[in-house]
Amino acid sequence: MKVRRRHAPCTFCALLALALATSGCVQSAEVNRLALIDLMALDAAPDGQVRVTAQVIMPTRLGVGPASAAGEGAPFFLVESTGRTVAEAVSNLQKKVPRQVFLEHMQLLVIGDELARRGLFPVIDFLVRDQEIRTDLLVAVTPGTGAELLNIASPLPAVPGEAWNDLIRHERLVVSSVRNLFVALGEEGQEPFLTAVAPSSVQEPGGGSPLGDMELIGAGVMRGDRLAGYLDRDEAIGLQLLLDDRPRSVVSVTAQAVLAQMGGAAAARVRGGEDEGEDDPGGSGGAGDPTIGGETRGHQPVHPWDYTSLRLRRVNTSLSPVSAEPPTLRFEARLVLDIVNTASLLDVENPDVAAALERALADLFESYVRAAVSKMQAMNADAAGFGAVFRRSRPHWWRAMRERWPELFPQAQVLYDIEVAVVRTGLATRPVGPEAHLELPGRGVTTR
Amino acid sequence: MQSGAGDRSAAFWSDNRITPLELAGIVIALIFATGAVTLPMFTGLVAQHDGWLAAPIGALSGVLALAAVLYLDRRFPGQSLPEYSAQLLGPVLAKVLLLTYGVYFVHVAALVVRESTDFLRAGFYPGASPLVLGTPLLLLTTYMVWHGLEIIGRTTIIVVPVQIAFTLIVTATAAAQLQPELVLPLFERGIVPVLRAALIPAAWFGEVVALAFFLASVKGERSRAKAAYAGVGVVLFLIVIGGVSAGMLFGDQVGRLAYPLSSVARFVTVGGFLRIDPLAMAVWLFLTVLKVAVLQHVATIALARLVNIADDRPLAVPLAGLVLLLSDGLFTNKQEVDAWLLAGWPVYAFCMQMLIPAVLVLVALVRRGPGGQKGAGSREERPAR
Structure with a gap:
């Protein structure tokens, strides 16, 4: 036993070393030997080839390391190469970069329009198969070429990739990752979609050189693995609602639309913020309508360009089949929004106005969804997964009809049931604009 | 039986007793080690998004095999398969069985x-030699086998809870991304693909047949049966959780991912930047060490009893070399491994895990019949002493 004990530390160390070696310390990747790829673009090249463009980060220009020279131009350089497949193109890229091309930190993959229209499954196969690519990598499509987008030196961040990743994830206007595409390719009755981005221009102050950045322009929808067309931003919100994703976008509704929901007389009440009448119920009691006075001082017309903007906070939607011939679905949505800006004189604190605002928003979202549906039907691209809805709840019907679905999808009808709740008004209550009553003869003078 | 070296052997084994809790850990490691990472792929390949439904059906085979092993254990208290098979089948057939x-x-x-080195090479070290990856693993298991069951049992107490926690953490962090509708409708292609897929988890759950070789070294007559069943239950829970989360993330495409659960882990980032899949791999690998250790231990016992060696420790070393070389040489590539696991393995496993224990139970039942329970028991115990 004593002999054993003397050996115990040695044994322990040896076992520990073995245990660590079991997970294989075979291949090492030193950070300073890697070429970190921040953004990558895939475009169509002649002869059916694929062109890869990559932003390789130059860490010294990021202001790290001893020999850093931060602020000397963009902290990345671009390399491009072509190949018959993505893997081959990336391998060719490696031949031009003197360090090990490292894809694990890639923030965003941009696919050019032409390649997307040619068919994406070979690309997605690479993305799923390669061990350096994360399944949550964002993938976007751009109407031009991806290379063009990568050529932009984004003014704000040192490295654009991370910022663009944040932009897509924060604004959440249709987010597509490798996983989404992979799943949608295999899911019957559901077609893939992609975040659509495009270059935008921002100006340096004082008329300096134009800088570029990326902007979200909506969504690209696919038929099979091919890009069929684009949805604009509003339609993209519609698609997101259909998918029960959580758009975080801001939407705006006109004051007129809200007033139309309130009907003529009621609409008149809110003009000019006569909620004063409610504060002082006795003041105009004779008329029976406490806000009737508003009509008399209706000198604050609601302009057609008066808007109230709201941010989507919570989205809960569902699609369920109603009948099969023609395919009819019920779209139920429960949306929660916050007011972020009242660019009109609508008194959003007034319960009547708030209710009308909610109804107007419901109409607005319905129009978004309708627009998305009709555009997808025109392209015959079922990105919202109407077919999958039928497949899940009526498997027998689907089995008989799956061949005919491309004909049936354009005829699909949607019944809308949208409920909107506006729950908060931000840090302000009423519109901060000029209050009408202050300008009334007498009142305004006396208070001053 | 082997009264020649009986004293030493008896002393050795009485030292090497494990607790029921450790037994449960061994059961979990035995099934979950490789089942965790590859099982959703195989079931997904056969039954698409319904693959996770195959696990509960497959678990039945584990329960049956376990019932057989436990029955034999109760019938022949204090003995394990090498001893009672000789009583039931006679010395010659028993030797064949042990071989x-x-x-x-x-x-x-x-x-x-092989599966674990393939997994390491596919996901992390594409250029590494399988022998280099397999050697430290087998050195560890050989150390464990050399020192006996107790070491394996105690290691499970450390490793298995970590693995369970990790599986739950991975699935919980992925929960926000899960799309439950992807596993609907249930039984989309009917029940037949699910039943066919169930053959594969059945072969994993059936691994509990290894318990027949060391159940007698577990303390507590009653509680060890409970612990073994509980272990199967825990594994079933983990496999279903893993399968459902893989299904809800990847839908019908699960079968196209070589290691779905690892893909789930790859999908998870903690705090936006911390990636946990290398950790998940390490944890999973330690479970594999345990599984290999148990299998090596059991193989060592079987072969030692076959050639009547009392002290079976020396056998562990050559067996480790054999396992290492076979792991590399049996298959030329991963496609072959997958094809074998999908087609040949369920049949082979069924014979070893279900058929043979069933035959043993049947013989035990028949032989008990005429003599009555007590009479048969004492008659059979006599020659063993």
């Missing part, structure tokens, strides 16, 4: 090592 099981467990151990 069969010895080969089988070496084979399975090689398969497990």
Whole structure:
């Protein structure tokens, strides 16, 4: 036993070393030997080839390391190469970069329009198969070429990739990752979609050189693995609602639309913020309508360009089949929004106005969804997964009809049931604009 | 039986007793080690998004095999398969049986090592040699086998809870991304693909047949049965959780991912930047070490009893070399491994895990019949002493 004990530390160390070696310390990747790829673009090249463009980060220009020279131009350089497949193109890229091309930190993959229209499954196969690519990598499509987008030196961040990743994830206007595409390719009755981005221009102050950045322009929808067309931003919100994703976008509704929901007389009440009448119920009691006075001082017309903007906070939607011939679905949505800006004189604190605002928003979202549906039907691209809805709840019907679905999808009808709740008004209550009553003869003078 | 070296052997084994809790850990490691990472792929390949439904059906085979092993254990208290098979089948058939099981467990151990080196090479070290990856693993298991069951049992107490926690953490962090509708409708292609897929988890759950070789070394007559069943239950829970989360993330495409659960882990980032899949791999690998150790231990016992060696420790070393070489040499590539696991393995496993224990139980039942329970028991115990 004593002999054993003397050996115990040695044994322990040896076992520990073995245990660590079991997970294989075979291949090492030193950070300073890697070429970190921040953004990558895939475009169509002649002869059916694929062109890869990559932003390789130059860490010294990021202001790290001893020999850093931060602020000397963009902290990345671009390399491009072509190949018959993505893997081959990336391998060719490696031949031009003197360090090990490292894809694990890639923030965003941009696919050019032409390649997307040619068919994406070979690309997605690479993305799923390669061990350096994360399944949550964002993938976007751009109407031009991806290379063009990568050529932009984004003014704000040192490295654009991370910022663009944040932009897509924060604004959440249709987010597509490798996983989404992979799943949608295999899911019957559901077609893939992609975040659509495009270059935008921002100006340096004082008329300096134009800088570029990326902007979200909506969504690209696919038929099979091919890009069929684009949805604009509003339609993209519609698609997101259909998918029960959580758009975080801001939407705006006109004051007129809200007033139309309130009907003529009621609409008149809110003009000019006569909620004063409610504060002082006795003041105009004779008329029976406490806000009737508003009509008399209706000198604050609601302009057609008066808007109230709201941010989507919570989205809960569902699609369920109603009948099969023609395919009819019920779209139920429960949306929660916050007011972020009242660019009109609508008194959003007034319960009547708030209710009308909610109804107007419901109409607005319905129009978004309708627009998305009709555009997808025109392209015959079922990105919202109407077919999958039928497949899940009526498997027998689907089995008989799956061949005919491309004909049936354009005829699909949607019944809308949208409920909107506006729950908060931000840090302000009423519109901060000029209050009408202050300008009334007498009142305004006396208070001053 | 082997009264020649009986004293030393008896002392050795009485030292090496494990608790029921450790037994449950061994059961979990035995099934979940390789089942965790590859099982959703195989079931997904056969039954698409319904693959996770195959696990509960497959678990039945584990329960049956376990019931058989436990029945034999109750019938022959204090003995394990090498001893009671000789009583039930006679010395010659018993030797054949031991040889069969010895080969089988070496084979399975090689398969497990192969799966783990393939997994490491596919996901993390594409250029590494399988022998380099397999050697430290087998050195560890050989150390464990050399020191006996107790070491394996105690290691499970450390490793298995970590693995369970990790599986739950991975699935919980992925929960926000899960799309439950992807596993609907249930039984989309009917029940037949699910039943066919169930053959594969059945072969994993059936691994509990290895318990027949060391159940007698577990303390507590009653509680060890409970612990073994509980272990199967925990594994079933983990496999279903893993399968459902893989299904809800990847839908019908699960079968197209070589290691779905690892893909789930790859999908998870903690705090936006911390990636946990290398950790998940390490944790999973330690479970594999345990599984290989158990299999190697059982193979060692079977072969030692076959050639009547009392002290079976020296056998562990050559077996480790054999397992290592077989793991590399049995298959030329991963496609072959997958094809074998999908087609040949369920049948082979069924014979070893279900058929043989069933035959043993049947013989035990028949032989008990005329003599009555007590009479038969005492008659059979006599020659053993």
